[in-house]
Amino acid sequence: MADPRPPHDPSAPPSTGKPKAWGGVFEQATDARVEAFSESVSFDKRLADDDIDGSIAHSAMLASCGIITAAEAEAIRAGLEEIRAEIHAGTFTYTISKEDIHLHVESALTARLGDTGRRLHTARSRNDQVATDLRLFCRRAIDRLDAGLAALQRAFLGFAEREADLIIPGYTHLRRAQPVLAAHQLLAWCEKLGRDRDRLADCRKRTNILPLGSGALAGTSLPIDREHVRAGLDFAAVAANSLDAASDRDFACELAFVISLAGIHLSQWAEEWIIWSTEEFGFLKLPENFCTGSSIMPQKINPDVLELVRGKSARTIGNLQSLLVLLKGLPTAYNRDLQEDKEPLFDSIDTLEAILGVAAPLVAGTSFDRARIGATLDRGHLDATSLMEALIASGTPQRTAHETVGKLVRRAMRKGVSLEELADEEFSADCAGWNGALRSALGASRAVGRMASFGSTAPARVADQIKVWQQRLGASGA
Ligand code: ARG
Numbered sequence: 001m002a003d004p005r006p007p008h009d010p011s012a013p014p015s016t017g018k019p020k021a022w023g024g025v026f027e028q029a030t031d032a033r034v035e036a037f038s039e040s041v042s043f044d045k046r047l048a049d050d051d052i053d054g055s056i057a058h059s060a061m062l063a064s065c066g067i068i069t070a071a072e073a074e075a076i077r078a079g080l081e082e083i084r085a086e087i088h089a090g091t092f093t094y095t096i097s098k099e100d101i102h103l104h105v106e107s108a109l110t111a112r113l114g115d116t117g118r119r120l121h122t123a124r125s126r127n128d129q130v131a132t133d134l135r136l137f138c139r140r141a142i143d144r145l146d147a148g149l150a151a152l153q154r155a156f157l158g159f160a161e162r163e164a165d166l167i168i169p170g171y172t173h174l175r176r177a178q179p180v181l182a183a184h185q186l187l188a189w190c191e192k193l194g195r196d197r198d199r200l201a202d203c204r205k206r207t208n209i210l211p212l213g214s215g216a217l218a219g220t221s222l223p224i225d226r227e228h229v230r231a232g233l234d235f236a237a238v239a240a241n242s243l244d245a246a247s248d249r250d251f252a253c254e255l256a257f258v259i260s261l262a263g264i265h266l267s268q269w270a271e272e273w274i275i276w277s278t279e280e281f282g283f284l285k286l287p288e289n290f291c292t293g294s295s296i297m298p299q300k301i302n303p304d305v306l307e308l309v310r311g312k313s314a315r316t317i318g319n320l321q322s323l324l325v326l327l328k329g330l331p332t333a334y335n336r337d338l339q340e341d342k343e344p345l346f347d348s349i350d351t352l353e354a355i356l357g358v359a360a361p362l363v364a365g366t367s368f369d370r371a372r373i374g375a376t377l378d379r380g381h382l383d384a385t386s387l388m389e390a391l392i393a394s395g396t397p398q399r400t401a402h403e404t405v406g407k408l409v410r411r412a413m414r415k416g417v418s419l420e421e422l423a424d425e426e427f428s429a430d431c432a433g434w435n436g437a438l439r440s441a442l443g444a445s446r447a448v449g450r451m452a453s454f455g456s457t458a459p460a461r462v463a464d465q466i467k468v469w470q471q472r473l474g475a476s477g478a
Pocket of ligand 1 (some may be wrong): 044099100126127130233327334338339340
């Protein structure tokens with residue numbers, strides 16, 4: 001059916017005709033299409049709390065510097081708290097004619113306080129204001145994300161504690177490689193998430209800098225005290241260059257990157273567990289309340305939560321890309337393009353929080369199928385490297401030992417048996433220095449038991465690492 005709408009509607013919708021905070025110089029009311037096109041309040045209303053916190057600190061500073069009176073600052077503070085309460089209660093009205101959250105809060109204040117409200121924007125621009133709000137928002141988000149990542153680490157640690165003695169096949173190229181402790185593999189996620197948390201902490205340092213006081217781009221001639229605002233908002237330092245500070249979004253890119261790398265880690269984890277929980281692998285039993293069914297195939301119990309962890313991480317990568325491309329063409333100081341930084345950044349934060357919200361309980365509810373794992377553990381010659389290292393330890397050059405064990409594996413493959421099942425004569429046929437003591441290198445659990453190096457899957461090393469993580473994380477999620 002043809003689209004009933006005309007391809008292009010030439011008639012301009014009426015302007016809302018509402019006066020603008022910046023409207024003094026204008027003779028024409030803003031076109032309604034421009035109001036709809038340029039508004040940001042539909043998404044930047046999420047900055048309301050940070051905007052109000054910033055304005056309270058700013059007005060307190062204005063009073064301490066004698067730019068407004070103490071009574072005015074107090075009236076502004078009380079008015080802003082009332083506005084905050086209205087916003088939290090859902091009774092605050094938004095309209096696109098007021099563009100963004102900053103103008104909404106300010107105009108609601110002016111509606112209450114008249115001229116006192118009209119003093120709030122003294123020595124401030126929306127350019128340094130939005131940069132401040134966004135940093136406050138990111139700082140809070142970083143702290144929540146860190147707590148979420150820590151909770152997931154605790155869940156992995158708890159799982160590692162529960163399965164401390166379980167040996168599973170380790171894989172490279174998704175082919176059986178060497179046996180490892182399940183706990184070792186689970187702690188690998190603690191390491192990756194630990195680096196994500198380190199990166200968050202590092203990003204927090206560069207986020208925690210105060211831009212307010214930079215004005216539109218050049219600072220202000222008014223006698224402000226930026227240190228006062230810094231202390232009030234608990235920033236670590238005051239930004240040193242107003243041109244840079246009003247337009248710097250490095251912190252937003254960094255946060256989006258840290259989130260996307262965490263998203264990639266979580267996607268890798270999800271992929272691994274999807275594979276491990278297939279009928280074909282049968283290693284993991286996922287909690288049924290974290291699986292979903294099929295509307296046509298009655299027997300299906302699908303790992304949709306893990307698939308969505310993997311799927312949702314894609315948007316965090318896209319969001320990072322959007323931010324980088326947004327910034328690459330901008331000349332110095334504020335450009336309205338910067339308004340477009342919020343949606344990708346918010347989406348990345350929301351996405352990672354959503355993933356973390358389901359990941360930790362999913363890990364806590366998952367168990368290994370020890371019987372299935374044990375039944376096939378001796379397939380795939382997981383002990384071949386162990387035997388090679390035993391030969392090396394008894395003096396054989398590595399390349400010779402490698403070739404010898406390769407031949408033994410081929411012999412076992414032809415017979416359809418494990419290395420352990422070969423007879424001594426068969427070993428001797430390929431291995432000049434064969435002696436029965438070398439059998440102590442065979443079998444998955446003996447191979448794991450012989451491991452020694454720091455960072456390896458040696459049971460004592462893994463037990464040490466469990467203790468290290470217990471100390472780092474406090475209680476586990478066990
Ligand atoms: N809504 C704007 C943003 O998010 C606020 C700053 C607007 N500044 C300006 N000069 N138009 O970037």
